[in-house]
Amino acid sequence: MYDKTISSAVIKRLPRYYRYLGELLENDVVRISSKELSEKMNVTASQIRQDLNNFGGFGQQGYGYNVEYLYTEIGKILGLDKKYNVIIIGAGNLGQALANYTDFERRGFYICGIFDVNPRLIGISIRGIEIRLIDELEEFMKTNTVNIAALTIPKAKAPQVAADLVSLGIHAIWNFAPTDLNLPKDVMVENVHLAESLMRLSYNLKAAEESGESI
Amino acid sequence: MYDKTISSAVIKRLPRYYRYLGELLENDVVRISSKELSEKMNVTASQIRQDLNNFGGFGQQGYGYNVEYLYTEIGKILGLDKKYNVIIIGAGNLGQALANYTDFERRGFYICGIFDVNPRLIGISIRGIEIRLIDELEEFMKTNTVNIAALTIPKAKAPQVAADLVSLGIHAIWNFAPTDLNLPKDVMVENVHLAESLMRLSYNLKAAEESGESI
DNA sequence: TAGATTGTTAATCGATTAACAATC
DNA sequence: TAGATTGTTAATCGATTAACAATC
Numbered sequence: 386m387y388d389k390t391i392s393s394a395v396i397k398r399l400p401r402y403y404r405y406l407g408e409l410l411e412n413d414v415v416r417i418s419s420k421e422l423s424e425k426m427n428v429t430a431s432q433i434r435q436d437l438n439n440f441g442g443f444g445q446q447g448y449g450y451n452v453e454y455l456y457t458e459i460g461k462i463l464g465l466d467k468k469y470n471v472i473i474i475g476a477g478n479l480g481q482a483l484a485n486y487t488d489f490e491r492r493g494f495y496i497c498g499i500f501d502v503n504p505r506l507i508g509i510s511i512r513g514i515e516i517r518l519i520d521e522l523e524e525f526m527k528t529n530t531v532n533i534a535a536l537t538i539p540k541a542k543a544p545q546v547a548a549d550l551v552s553l554g555i556h557a558i559w560n561f562a563p564t565d566l567n568l569p570k571d572v573m574v575e576n577v578h579l580a581e582s583l584m585r586l587s588y589n590l591k592a593a594e595e596s597g598e599s600i
Numbered sequence: 601m602y603d604k605t606i607s608s609a610v611i612k613r614l615p616r617y618y619r620y621l622g623e624l625l626e627n628d629v630v631r632i633s634s635k636e637l638s639e640k641m642n643v644t645a646s647q648i649r650q651d652l653n654n655f656g657g658f659g660q661q662g663y664g665y666n667v668e669y670l671y672t673e674i675g676k677i678l679g680l681d682k683k684y685n686v687i688i689i690g691a692g693n694l695g696q697a698l699a700n701y702t703d704f705e706r707r708g709f710y711i712c713g714i715f716d717v718n719p720r721l722i723g724i725s726i727r728g729i730e731i732r733l734i735d736e737l738e739e740f741m742k743t744n745t746v747n748i749a750a751l752t753i754p755k756a757k758a759p760q761v762a763a764d765l766v767s768l769g770i771h772a773i774w775n776f777a778p779t780d781l782n783l784p785k786d787v788m789v790e791n792v793h794l795a796e797s798l799m800r801l802s803y804n805l806k807a808a809e810e811s812g813e814s815i
Numbered sequence: 816t817a818g819a820t821t822g823t824t825a826a827t828c829g830a831t832t833a834a835c836a837a838t839c
Numbered sequence: 840t841a842g843a844t845t846g847t848t849a850a851t852c853g854a855t856t857a858a859c860a861a862t863c
Contacts, residue, residue: 400796446845447839463799464806478700482693557805575801581615586790590772591679661821662863
């Protein structure tokens with residue numbers, strides 16, 4: 386099947402469409418036009434139509450979009466019609482917080498393993514999932530299907546652990562370590578760099594204060 | 601002082617420059633050219649020079665950039681030469697994980713308060729910071745300087761709590777709740793939408809699998 | 816000085832917005 | 840049918856890359 390590559394600008398917006406449509410669905414809204422949605426979301430109607438038409442024609446002239454249908458279709462585009470087994474590497478505060486976050490399951494992401502180097506954490510269970518020693522990872526990967534690995538370990542260890550995961554067959558890494566991972570191009574990496582996010586906030590806070598002063 | 605507005609594309613890249621320069625500094629690298637840096641970071645040298653020149657000329661022809669100087673200057677641009685007092689609203693797993701994350705202090709972000717609605721959490725201390733009942737927030741805000749509020753509460757409560765924070769004088773919100781906050785434009789909001797990040801990963805995983813099949 | 820590399824202008828590329836014919 | 844709204848092409852805008860004169 387031929388897929389023209391979709392720009393990452395479009396991909397970044399898809400989950401937000403999905404969220405708004407989910408809320409409309411909860412509120413029993415049956416149909417919505419690109420114009421109405423654009424007003425709710427603070428984007429242009431043109432952009433919504435352009436974005437959607439990268440994937441097909443989901444609307445109907447004169448009517449708009451059926452909310453439930455569009456929600457389902459965007460879900461499929463995002464791969465949310467599948468189940469994913471997720472392991473968490475690093476059972477520190479953040480790793481445990483992710484493991485405790487039940488909302489991911491609603492979207493099809495199931496935590497099936499948590500690993501750490503610290504022997505003291507071994508045996509502790511989070512929502513029924515026992516923390517295992519990292520040494521058991523290889524054996525675990527052989528006997529379980531794992532689709533995604535969340536990396537919540539210190540920066541210094543991240544590149545090596547990521548490379549190990551790839552050699553064990555992982556193709557998707559959700560990286561919380563504050564470093565870039567250079568992996569083969571068939572391995573997808575999604576970064577969550579909290580420190581960088583906080584720096585953008587402080588930049589904007591500072592910039593807003595300065596522009597406020599000058600006027 | 602007149603500041604032309606810097607595009608958000610540039611702002612997004614600044615923390616990454618800062619990170620790479622910090623690493624160079626740790627490795628005692630004294631100078632670097634835009635070309636060398638571009639190779640390390642996988643961006644064009646042109647983009648680096650364009651980005652930096654939004655803020656001033658930090659380099660020297662024929663020499664390149666002094667690593668320590670550029671690191672410091674980007675830090676200033678990002679507002680990292682200041683100290684920020686941060687409160688965390690929501691002492692669940694994620695809120696506690698943020699409170700435990702000591703690395704933020706290194707950049708000047710100090711957690712000074714943690715609040716929750718759950719009375720059972722009251723009195724628990726995280727790194728010496730006691731969790732307080734949300735009812736105490738107003739009084740706390742009157743007697744303390746707070747620059748940033750991290751919002752780690754459920755989606756349903758986020759808009760109201762955010763509005764309350766703004767009325768108490770907060771101008772910067774680090775929003776982890778999976779919802780958009782519509783606040784006055786002098787209030788800066790930086791979103792961290794983990795579920796959306798995970799959806800982008802599953803999109804890319806799926807897209808990579810499909811393109812792999814077709815070839 | 817000669818070589819290197821910046822700062823900056825110009826060219827290109829891609830993404831967003833506008834417009835409108837198609838059509839439900 | 841008439842009105843509404845899509846899907847899609849064309850126009851605009853902004854961001855990225857290339858080129859090069861300035862200069863250390």
